[in-house]
Amino acid sequence: MRFARCFVALMALCYAAPSFGQVSYERLKDSAKEPQNWLTYSGNYASQRFSGLKQITPENVAGLRVAWAYQLRGGGVMESSPIIVDGIMYVSEPPSNVTAIDARTGKPLWHYVPPVPRDFIPVGLFPTNRGVAVLDDKVFVATIDDHLIALDAKSGTVRWNSLIADKAEGYAITQAPLAINGKIVVGVGGGEAGAHGFLSCFDAKDGKLLWRTYTVPRSDSDPGADTWAEGSWSNGGGTTWNTGSYDPELNLIYWGTGNPAPDWNGEGRMGDNLFTCSMIALDADTGKMKWYFQFTPHETHDWDAAEPPILLDATVNGKPRKLLVQANRNAFYYVLDRTNGEFIAGVPFAKQTWAKGLDAKGRPIALPAAQIEPSVEGTLVYPSLTGGINWTSPCYSPLTGLFYVNARDGFAYYIKGERKMAPGNSVGIIGGGGGGGRMSGPDETTTSIRALVATTGEKKWEYKMIGDSWTGVLVTGGGLVFSADAAGNFFALNANTGEPLWHLLLGAAVRSNPVSYAVDGKQYIADSAGNSLFVFSLP
């Protein structure tokens, strides 16, 4: 009795403790109703990376200052996009650790380190993790060594651990999983290592595999096998290494796929190489492919289509349409009908020298092979291997109707190598099969925040930066766009005009996607630079 009285008295002395809330599927589906939370990797199922919060505005953003910072426990570079649920933030740390943090104070609440073998070196990608998913009372992380692990949201205790793929076959995972109704959807990386791409769906309760859909044929009778000469599908590719989107009404999952293998030498795999460098739409219950759209047929420049697709509804030519838009690594912006994959519009959003344009069906009208194909001595082509955009997320504001992207204008000398390929063991500039490239230097590469009319890709404004920035873009209901330049200047732009309004040098490159949330009525902006997560608010 005395203890209880003491406890109550003690409670009165503390801040109200953050509470670990249940995150039902309904909450995830209707995330726009609770803009104070950031419940999925891209903020909502449509991957719009739009925050409805309005406290920070063009008028007061100059007063933004650091509220708290959190430094990685294990070192490395933080690329994680945080999830925020009712005052608790969940971030992942390299290679696959997870930390829960009090989102008001920055104080860690629990820390989970999965048993990743220390000597495991993935091929073609850096061992990092870009975020977690939450559903009901669990937090889900996909590890670099291909496990999907469910943690108790309150304690970080493991609830189940399922193997997704075999790392010896070249598979490695850096993406945040996608939580939908009772299910966890997750892809794989490793296209440079000859991994066969697939998307998996696990039961959120117990980690049982519900379905698995391969993106590249596994036999001559599989769909798309006739687009790979001489059974060359056997080399794999088409990985699903970034997080996709979901339309609950259509019950379709949208996921971008990566390059065919080996990448920079396409001679041994003539044909379109389905379903690589494509957007695929899968039935969420069965994994069955409803439609696909291939952006770059017979791809030879590492232009994965892995960028998160943004879903939005808009009027096109007088008709209301359900759209899927993507700024693709091949430097074109695409507008598709997300009910059937029909091509609606497509224009370059970054400098490109490989295609005259897109035809009526959205297929690129490529320039002659001699001008664009990788060669032994190197062929100069825009965009570079890292693309007009890479893994970092664009965003879309339903208030402005604009699509905001951090666009890269840079080139590479594309080098053709041998076609040899062995799973988990390959050749190339970053491990990839078939060659590689030499990229333009920082002074020859520029990045710009570009605002495009979402339904057409027409450029409304651009904000040009110095250097090669690898930062995602966030847009808020307050009318601000947040991103950062290559030096680590985190900045705010006016979402309507692109006018710079505020910046702060964070001391290292910002290699992650910004998010916004609110606790106790105060709006925060979060992004990481180097090995630290920074959280900003007004005083």
Add this chain to the structure above:
Amino acid sequence: MISIRSLCAASLVVLLSALGVSALRARAQGPPPQNPPGAEQGSPVDNLTPDDIAMGKLLFAANCASCHGVDATGQLGPNLHGVVQRLGEQGVFAVVRNGRGGMPPVSSINDARVWQVVGYVKTLGESGSMEKATGDPEKGKDVYDANGCATCHTIGTVGGAVGPQLTAIGRSRAPKYLHEFLLDPGKNPPPDMSLPERAGNTGYLLVHLVTKDGHEMTGIRVNEDTFELTLRDVGGHFYTFDKTKLKTIEPEPGKSVMPSYSNLSATDLDNLVAYLSSLKGAQ
């Protein structure tokens, strides 16, 4: 916010003909090799086949050539001919895995692949396909002294610091490269411009700027981001500008603070190259 910090009128127009006084810190050398030469028992290089060496060459072209040059004679990174003989096979392996100085660690190819690269680089030998310096190093030192090179460059502990230090330039740059550089310094990346500097957009790029209130300056770019620009003058002073206060910013990539030495006789040039090539470390 900084606005044209420590900018005094007297320093505005910077004369680029060498003035020599410098407060700049000499650039740090990379760490010593982790494995000394000699301890080569059981090196995997011994077991490499000609196919492995050929694969090493391909891997080198794709992973290393952009900095070290297609023929490994050095561009942004040093000349690698003889590096295996100097650092040892294990030593080179460790540099590839751990990085060194401006070089990032390479973690994306497996051990067997790294050994193939080490094996290939070993076959290049001490001088490989490069021509050796043909001049007389001792006479080259006279050319160095007579032309006032020490005004801007340090060898050992002697000299200025406007340009890169040359104490070990013979180790990191091939004679051919030095020859071309002396004739046209603006054309090539400076000898000690390393990767982090590239990423920070520094190096020795000359930038000419005009402020909105009409002042002008040309200096060596130390740092530039989207919002600010820092230049250094030949006296070693630093100037940081708020870009919103600048009217024009003109990089001059083809130019260098260093003059061309095309006026030297062919013999003097060969001797100077031979002297620079003979500089292999601390004196």
